[in-house]
Each structure stands twice: as C-alpha cells, then as structure tokens.
Amino acid sequence: MKIAMGNDHAGVEMKNQIMAYLQQKGHEILNVGNDDPLDRQDDYPVYGEKAAKLVAGGQADCGILICGTGVGISLAANKVPGIRAAVCSEPYSAKLSRQHNNTNMLAFGARVIGVELAKMIVDEWLNAEFEGGRHQRRVDMIMEIERNGHLASAE
Numbered sequence: 001m002k003i004a005m006g007n008d009h010a011g012v013e014m015k016n017q018i019m020a021y022l023q024q025k026g027h028e029i030l031n032v033g034n035d036d037p038l039d040r041q042d043d044y045p046v047y048g049e050k051a052a053k054l055v056a057g058g059q060a061d062c063g064i065l066i067c068g069t070g071v072g073i074s075l076a077a078n079k080v081p082g083i084r085a086a087v088c089s090e091p092y093s094a095k096l097s098r099q100h101n102n103t104n105m106l107a108f109g110a111r112v113i114g115v116e117l118a119k120m121i122v123d124e125w126l127n128a129e130f131e132g133g134r135h136q137r138r139v140d141m142i143m144e145i146e147r148n149g150h151l152a153s154a155e
C-alpha cells in the first residue's frame, strides 16, 4: 500500500520507527512530516494537511498522523474534504474505526503511547476492512454534513 505519513516535531522519532516497520512489510511511505525533532516551532496543521491531501487526492491509499497527542494533527486532517481521521490509542478502536467508520487516516500520540503499541494499532487498522451495510449509511451521513453543512434528514 501507499501510505502517507505526517507528523510534527513531537512525532519524529515514532514516525521513523513506524515508517521503517511498514517499509519492512513492503509498504511505500510518502513522508510529508517534519524530520527535525528539535524544530519545536513547527505547526502540526501543516503536516496534517499535506498528508490528508495525498489521501484525499488518491496519491496515497491511506495515511498515518503523529503529533504529541494525535489530536491536533487529526483535527487539521479532518478539515480536508474526504478525510475521516481517528485518534486511536488502542487496537480495538483502530480496527472498529476502519470496519464501521471507514477511516482513511489513523492518528496517535507519540507522547501518549509507546512504539510497540503503535505498531499493534497500525497492524489492526491496516488489516481491517470496511463492513459497509448499515455502516455505509452512517458514513454517508457524515460526508453529507461535510458537503452540505447539515443532514437533510434532520430538517
């Protein structure tokens, strides 16, 4: 798979470890994150947007975002039309975020979880598939809010 990766200074070390882990498994990484952990003036929205645009534009199959908590960078990515990014600190939510919510980006915090847990989360997320069915309707509703600013069914 082609996987976009974005991170700020807080996520550099973890990004490097996850990137190596995924490359070892044969994935291609499009790294648009910061590579300087000392650059504390960088802003996570820059990297969230870059990675999200690769996913939304189809240049990447999916994306992984890392900042201190995973929150800021996922919020930024979710502002790019077509993106459904979820912050996950354990594998269960990561798997379900794919199966039920059809997430196309996964985020986590380098200051929240360790790298071995991050690898487990990434594996569960990448191996899970969207189940469609009743979940499709709900994902469609999320995208309707993005498109129209509201749900027609709620009017």
Ligand code: RB5
Pocket (backbone or CB within 6 Å): 008, 010, 044, 067, 068, 069, 070, 071, 072, 073
């Ligand atoms: C940077 O210090 C930190 O705010 C950022 O990495 C992230 O945790 C924001 O959500």
